[in-house]
Amino acid sequence: MCGVIGYTGGGRRDASSILVRGLARLEYRGYDSAGVAVHTGDGIVTRKLAGRVPDLQALLARSPVSGASGIAHTRWATHGAPTTRNAHPHVDCDERIAVVHGHKFRTETDTETLAHLIEDSPGETLEARVIAALELVVGTYGLAVISADEPGKIVVARQGSPVLLGIGDEEFFVASDASAIIEYTRSVVHLDDGDIAVLTPQGYHILDRESHVQLRAVDDVTWDLEAIALGPYAHFMQKEIFEQADTVRGTLRGRLVFDEGVARLNGLNITPDDCAAINRITIVACGTSWHAGLVGRQIIETLAQIPVTVEYASEFRYRRPLAASNTLTIAISQSGETADTLEAMRAARAAGSRVLGIVNVVGSTIARESDGGIYLHAGPEIGVASTKAFTSQIVALALLGVYLGQQRGLPLEARQELLCRLAQLPTLVSRVLALEPHVRRLAEEFVDARNALYLGRGVNFPVALEGALKLKEISYIHAEGYPAAEMKHGPIALIDAEMPVVFLAPHDEVYTKVLSNMQEVRARGGRIIAVTTEGNGDLGGLVDHQLRVPATAPLLSPVLTVIPLQLLAYHIAVLRGCDVDRPRNLAKSVTVE
Numbered sequence: 001m002c003g004v005i006g007y008t009g010g011g012r013r014d015a016s017s018i019l020v021r022g023l024a025r026l027e028y029r030g031y032d033s034a035g036v037a038v039h040t041g042d043g044i045v046t047r048k049l050a051g052r053v054p055d056l057q058a059l060l061a062r063s064p065v066s067g068a069s070g071i072a073h074t075r076w077a078t079h080g081a082p083t084t085r086n087a088h089p090h091v092d093c094d095e096r097i098a099v100v101h102g103h104k105f106r107t108e109t110d111t112e113t114l115a116h117l118i119e120d121s122p123g124e125t126l127e128a129r130v131i132a133a134l135e136l137v138v139g140t141y142g143l144a145v146i147s148a149d150e151p152g153k154i155v156v157a158r159q160g161s162p163v164l165l166g167i168g169d170e171e172f173f174v175a176s177d178a179s180a181i182i183e184y185t186r187s188v189v190h191l192d193d194g195d196i197a198v199l200t201p202q203g204y205h206i207l208d209r210e211s212h213v214q215l216r217a218v219d220d221v222t223w224d225l226e227a228i229a230l231g232p233y234a235h236f237m238q239k240e241i242f243e244q245a246d247t248v249r250g251t252l253r254g255r256l257v258f259d260e261g262v263a264r265l266n267g268l269n270i271t272p273d274d275c276a277a278i279n280r281i282t283i284v285a286c287g288t289s290w291h292a293g294l295v296g297r298q299i300i301e302t303l304a305q306i307p308v309t310v311e312y313a314s315e316f317r318y319r320r321p322l323a324a325s326n327t328l329t330i331a332i333s334q335s336g337e338t339a340d341t342l343e344a345m346r347a348a349r350a351a352g353s354r355v356l357g358i359v360n361v362v363g364s365t366i367a368r369e370s371d372g373g374i375y376l377h378a379g380p381e382i383g384v385a386s387t388k389a390f391t392s393q394i395v396a397l398a399l400l401g402v403y404l405g406q407q408r409g410l411p412l413e414a415r416q417e418l419l420c421r422l423a424q425l426p427t428l429v430s431r432v433l434a435l436e437p438h439v440r441r442l443a444e445e446f447v448d449a450r451n452a453l454y455l456g457r458g459v460n461f462p463v464a465l466e467g468a469l470k471l472k473e474i475s476y477i478h479a480e481g482y483p484a485a486e487m488k489h490g491p492i493a494l495i496d497a498e499m500p501v502v503f504l505a506p507h508d509e510v511y512t513k514v515l516s517n518m519q520e521v522r523a524r525g526g527r528i529i530a531v532t533t534e535g536n537g538d539l540g541g542l543v544d545h546q547l548r549v550p551a552t553a554p555l556l557s558p559v560l561t562v563i564p565l566q567l568l569a570y571h572i573a574v575l576r577g578c579d580v581d582r583p584r585n586l587a588k589s590v591t592v593e
């Protein structure tokens with residue numbers, strides 16, 4: 001939600017071009033407006049506009065600005081229209097202080113206010129003035145400030161919004177995430193809430209609000225530039241769909257111990273006694289991660305026989321969770337920064353619950369605030385529509401199910417069987433991806449649909465929800481996911497010859513029931529696409545199109561059945577001319593309520 005970058009390097013490189021290149025990598029965090037503020041040596045010059053980073057690049061080509069340090073911003077509008085006037089950076093009255101920030105304040109919604117506050121605050125140094133100004137601010141932010149009077153210095157403050165420092169050789173960076181700076185350095189420092197960092201070309205230090213020096217670890221970024229390059233693909237979403245054989249493999253790597261039927265999850269930090277004491281699991285998440293949580297519920301209840309509830313984090317956080325000392329709370333989040341999920345997790349902890357995080361982004365706030373957890377190791381997900389995170393989340397939940405199952409009496413053979421099925425998934429994912437040409441043809445047929453219905457049962461009901469979400473968020477076609485058997489209690493009224501109905505019908509214990517639900521749609525003239533399993537009988541007389549995925553353990557089938565739906569949404573959106581990686585009104589990580 002908004003992207004922030006800053007650079008200081010004592011003239012080693014031109015700040016302006018580093019900032020704009022970095023902004024392009026952060027654009028997935030928001031793309032309503034973009035701007036830079038550069039210290040030219042004579043003072044601060046800003047360039048900003050309502051529009052995207054390429055528009056800012058064009059503006060800078062017409063009206064260049066260069067200097068040794070600066071800050072930049074790409075905005076996802078919360079308060080204030082996405083206009084040039086509201087674009088960041090914001091400056092004070094004399095244009096001697098410039099500020100970018102990645103969040104909102106609760107008391108004052110305009111970042112410009114902060115520039116004026118710093119201008120009016122007492123202090124000998126920029127950091128002293130920023131600290132004084134922040135005493136008057138309530139809310140969450142990750143911000144970077146420069147001053148015309150202190151060339152080369154950037155002051156950074158974090159409270160609730162992700163910010164990290166990049167440590168180079170006599171050059172230093174600040175960014176919302178590592179993707180913006182990975183081509184210059186792999187050494188990063190994740191700031192904690194309350195931290196104030198001061199960067200100059202000579203070095204950096206971190207202070208608390210009383211100006212006491214704080215020590216923070218320097219971490220290595222484990223992925224490389226290639227992970228965030230588009231390569232031969234047209235969009236990041238397409239790339240990430242096609243990465244899924246590798247990303248599922250990444251989630252499994254080093255975690256399957258076949259002989260003992262064990263999932264090795266070193267980061268969980270749960271003792272066998274803790275495990276025995278758990279009498280309930282609550283999963284909190286948003287959007288696609290919430291859908292993965294619904295799949296996880298069935299997996300964990302089946303394997304570990306522990307009751308699981310799955311909550312929208314945004315609802316849970318305001319429900320004042322009941323005391324929960326024997327409840328395990330699992331926060332699922334690709335970004336690890338989603339504000340609602342983070343607050344839900346904090347509310348659960350306050351009620352006495354142990355908290356685990358299932359998170360992709362290493363070092364993210366949810367990962368750092370959890371008592372333990374499972375990293376997805378799926379690599380950076382750039383496409384705004386989540387794809388590879390979803391399949392890896394299900395795999396991580398299955399690993400957790402095996403782990404908990406082992407502690408709670410799941411027999412060795414059953415565990416080994418599931419581990420073998422998990423190990424086969426990467427190969428099976430590749431086979432599903434080979435369906436792409438077929439799915440593209442279907443996209444051509446359904447490109448003009450105005451509505452669509454996605455139906456599934458059991459562990460594939462959440463896949464129906466996910467398929468519908470993918471379609472609506474990137475193609476703007478209205479779509480609903482529904483439990484297939486619930487359809488007759490209402491939505492069946494929508495079905496006519498215009499309505500595409502996508503059925504999830506893999507081979508499992510509800511397969512024949514789903515066939516009956518298909519009959520109900522068929523009888524009313526609906527156009528049916530069925531995602532079914534190789535080896536299931538031919539559905540030719542019943543459906544218009546069949547997409548066959550390989551067989552796997554029924555509990556794991558969502559990892560395969562979701563892929564044709566991702567591809568279908570992707571191709572329909574491309575055919576409709578939609579901006580797949582930057583769908584309107586959306587941002588990748590939602591760090592506001």
Ligand code: F6R
Nearest residue numbers: 287288289333334335338385386
């Ligand atoms: C949908 C999508 C969102 C996210 C949701 C949670 O494609 O990407 O629904 O799943 O905003 O984000 P994370 O997982 O980062 O907490």
